[in-house]
Amino acid sequence: MSDRIDIAIIGSGPAGVSAALNASIRKKTFKIFGSKEISQKLVKAHKVNNYLGFYGKSGLEIRDEFAKHLESMDIDITEDKINNIYSMGDYFALMGTNNNYEANTVILATGVNFGKPLKGEEEFLGRGVGYCATCDAPLYKDKVVTIIAYNKHEESEANFIAQVASKVYYIPMYKEEVEVDSSIEIIKDTPVEIVGDKLVEKLVLKDREIETDGIFILRDSISPGQLVPGLQLDGNHIDVDRKMSTNLKGCFAAGDIVGTPYQYIKAAGEGNIAALSAVSYLDEQR
Ligand code: FAD
Structure with a gap:
């Protein structure tokens, strides 16, 4: 401080x-x-x-x-x-x-x-949805995390959380080339809805669905x-x-x-x- x-x-x-x-x-x-x-x-x-x-x-x-x-x-x-x-x-x-x-x-x-919040974003805020991957990283030890990133600068957040999570999906919402750790799976698709019961369970994309424990939406x-x-x-x-x-x-x-x-x-x-x-x-x- x-x-x-x-x-x-x-x-x-x-x-x-x-x-x-x-x-x-x-x-x-x-x-x-x-x-x-x-x-x-x-x-x-x-x-x-x-x-x-x-x-x-x-x-x-x-x-x-x-x-x-x-x-x-x-x-x-x-x-x-x-x-x-x-x-x-x-x-x-x-x-x-x-x-x-x-x-x-x-x-x-x-x-x-x-921009407009994703469907389910406000409902699951604090229950699997967050805006700062590095801040919340300890909560996702050995869990599956998805990062929706609107700026190339956010690649470092994905690399950081990949050190503790069991799996990281990275969805770039920008045009530049993605350069993240090789352990991270890059998905080029459009997020549509966050789904779960009490906590986040999956992210629905335009062409597929992924099971995930946490979703970080990193906008500018x-x-x-x-x-x-x-x-x-x-x-x-x-x-x-x-x-x-x-x-x-x-x-x-x-x-x-x-x-x-x-x-x-x-x-x-x-x-x-x-x-x-x-x-x-x-x-x-x-
Ligand atoms: P912004 O310029 O949007 O700056 C906000 C900054 O804060 C950004 O750098 C952002 O990354 C940062 N930031 C946001 N949240 C956080 C956070 N939580 N922590 C740390 N940093 C944060 N206006 C005109 O008058 N004439 C023009 O000819 C004109 N042309 C334009 C052309 C384009 C392509 C665009 C997109 C806009 C144009 N505009 C024009 C509009 C003008 O860009 C905006 O009105 C102006 O930039 C607004 O300034 P701002 O300081 O409010 O916000």
């Missing part, structure tokens, strides 16, 4: 990066969690014409500018996926894939990549309700006010996750407001 920080920023897209710059300028202790690639949604944009000051640039070029900006301010992105955040009253406990953290305030800037982001229990939602988005405050004291949100329009400049602007609101909140607590 690391020392308690002032602000934990979850997500490294324009909203999270903008929040981090402002947290740094206001001299708060903080961490920004995500990927050093910043955001796939930025990398993949062919041409961006509506971000102030970057007319005609590609998403990749703007990503590089964001990275340079972070570097100039000595801000480092912590490459850890945050799987759960619990409000503990006057602080937050964060469970990451690699480490656990504590923070006085949280800014949720996770974007909206979580986790739906906000699953990430932070008790968070008030507005449909699939987080309910916030004009200060980007959520219903949980000390918890703020910004970017696509709080609603449309899904735009870089809106996300960056909201990240700025969320950071300044977190700073005011921290100063009031003194």
Whole structure:
């Protein structure tokens, strides 16, 4: 467990990066969690014409500018996926894939990549369905585990759990070549439904079924309700006010996750407001 920080920023897209710059300028202790690639949604944009000051640039070029900006301010992105955040009253406990953290305030800037849950996913959550294979690995000693992975980065999670499980099935939901340990069986098929009685028993795919004790669904982001229990939602988005405050004291949100329009400049602007609101909140607590 690391020392308690002032602000934990979850997500490294324009909203999270903008929040981090402002947290740094206001001299708060903080961490920004995500990927050093910043955001796939930025990398993949062919041409961006509506971000102030970057007319005609590609998403990749703007990503590089964001990275340079972070570097100039000595801000480092912590490459850890945050799987759960619990409000503990006057602080937050964060469970990451690699480490656990504590923070006085949280800014949720996770974007909206979580997609529709699989049939049976919510029903069997905690009863065989999980979102962090490395965290739950001890529960699956000598058992059969299935990993549904939406990003190549998750291959290390599969390799890790393969050291304890009796069998690992790996279902890649991405296009890149799969490079996992030879003991892992790769299945290229589409998951349809999770089936069981009290606990998970099998995964139904489009073309076959597999018997499994555990299923880890590793998406780029986790739906906000699953990430932070008790968070008030507005449909699939987080309910916030004009200060980007959520219903949980000390918890703020910004970017696509709080609603449309899904735009870089809106996300960056909201990240700025969320950071300044977190700073005011921290100063009031003194
Ligand atoms: P994101 O950019 O989605 O960033 C979220 C980040 O948080 C990701 O890196 C993710 O991996 C990370 N993350 C999520 N959950 C966790 C977790 N639990 N722990 C750690 N990290 C986590 N908008 C425009 O204004 N103009 C355009 O021209 C434009 N073109 C686009 C082109 C494409 C192909 C796409 C897909 C989108 C485009 N958009 C455009 C929309 C724009 O990409 C989004 O509005 C913007 O990226 C939202 O920023 P964000 O910070 O809210 O989230």
